[in-house]
Amino acid sequence: MDDYQVQLDVFEGPMDLLVYLIRKHEIDIYDIPISMLAEQYLEYVARIEKLDLERAGDFVLMASTLLQIKSRLLLPRGDEGDEDWEDPRRELVEKIVEYMQFKEIAGHMRRLEDDSTRRAERGWSEVEYFRRSEELEPEIDATVNELILAFGRLMLRKPPPAPVHRVAREKVSSAKRARAIRALLNEKERVLFADLLPEDSSRMFIVVTLVALLEMAKRSEIMVDQAGSFGQLWIARRKLKPVGEPLDNDCDPRDGGSDADWGGADDGEAVDDKEYQ
Amino acid sequence: MSGYDNMTVVEAMLFASSEPVAALRLAELAGMEQEEVHTAVAGLNEHYQSSARAFRIMKISGGYQYRTVPELAEYVRGLGRQSGSHKLSPAALETLAIVAYRQPISRAEVEKIRGVNPVGVLKSLLEKKLVTIRGRAQVLGRPLLYGTTPDFLRYFGLSDLESLPRESELEVLLSEQEAHGSALSAAESEGTQQELV
């Protein structure tokens, strides 16, 4: 072939290859010589197949469409003036016309892109600078993209380390743990058992927490409540205040719990068994 | 309040922003009518034109934004945040064209037109914030629908979607084709065009 040098990977897909062939052979798209086009097309696809079997998949479907049209054209047509007869090429032609339109638009958009990228935006935003100097959070015009990406990032991310106030080299004792739990319950009234055990808790920390809870339960300081037989364990203060806090309360930053000082949380190596024993 | 005229106030606000700012927002902050903002912008551009300044105020993505004149492109390349060298691939451009004209559109419909699975390209366009998810089609499987974003307009320097070429401008291509001699009636080929709003 004269244009053997044509790079096969320049074709965006089967439609692109068709349009290339139509232009190359100056084919009138409203009267396509299907046999010739199919032949040409198959020749290219064979070459693509040799190079990249996976990519060829997209092109094979179109090849079978072309062959199907070709065979339908060969069928006897009945009367010449048959009004019900529909040109089997029609659907393909419509697709080609539509695709050519979009190629045209893409070309126009390329020119827009060229022009737009030649016009530089202001590189430094004084407005943003002021925002930051006034310690305002950056803000964005959020689209669904940002929303779903934000959610996706959160889901991909490992659960954040539980809010733990780390105190280096602090010893863990059940008494200390009990004090921490008491402080927490003073603020929150009830707390999830799981929340008392950050993900990175050492075994010793878990054991000490359990012992502290058992002791507190024995002294009737706390109650343990379970939502359903396999539900979460809640640890609650013995004397519950009436529930039903007003909205403002719910939004009170102090009721957060995340800032609460958890006291005894610690790294494994800092745990002093002896103190516990 | 500062004794500065409308033009200078609008100039300060727009010059200090790197993004397009809506006339409504400018008007609110400056205590003007939107009409006055438009007038101020026109006055500023006239001044920049006559004094051969390096920038103009353009209508971009529903707002106003300063941009340098294209003739100075070689000097500003690589200085700002947009490097200007990363152009979209042909596949990305074709897909964007289809999304822009047929939005909201599903992945399958894009694939039907291009004959290639556009998943990779769509994802990359989502990442670049040039397209976004617009909802779901009311058809079997309720596929996600895609549309263009304000950043799409900003990237191509368009004030709105209507500034893309109209149907009538696209017909040029078709009439060239039809000149070859048409087996299909004009009415039929128009059918495909009319979807290109």
Next chain:
Amino acid sequence: MSGYDNMTVVEAMLFASSEPVAALRLAELAGMEQEEVHTAVAGLNEHYQSSARAFRIMKISGGYQYRTVPELAEYVRGLGRQSGSHKLSPAALETLAIVAYRQPISRAEVEKIRGVNPVGVLKSLLEKKLVTIRGRAQVLGRPLLYGTTPDFLRYFGLSDLESLPRESELEVLLSEQEAHGSALSAAESEGTQQELV
């Protein structure tokens, strides 16, 4: 080379720069002498002064940079401070995403996912009418439950909540994005190969 004089070239470069630019760098990029850069800057400032422009070129940390005149600072600050009704902080966006996908959801559950107390953010989302109270959970303490509003749908241009990609669809979108990772170059990341994914 472009028929523009030194002043206009320097103006364009300083306009487009994301940081202060040293005279030496400007001179190199524009093919001028440093002295010519200084002269151009002085000439520009004179012009801005006499035509009462809203900006001047200042010497900032060893380079030149545009700043709006201090007398107009209130407008520039206003633009930064005014929380455009269309703008969200990253924290608000994250919280909103969790509420949208997991509603109805309690404050504590949001906190568990984000690892940050969401009280302040929830308050501002309530004020922006993007989330609302949906009732109380039937668990100990009966915490308030939050959900999204019709305004939320309008803000993001969605017809209903089901229009958001499902978590399973999201996984597909995101795994691809991970794979593309740093592929910033359009030409690279959108090659035809990747369309086959």
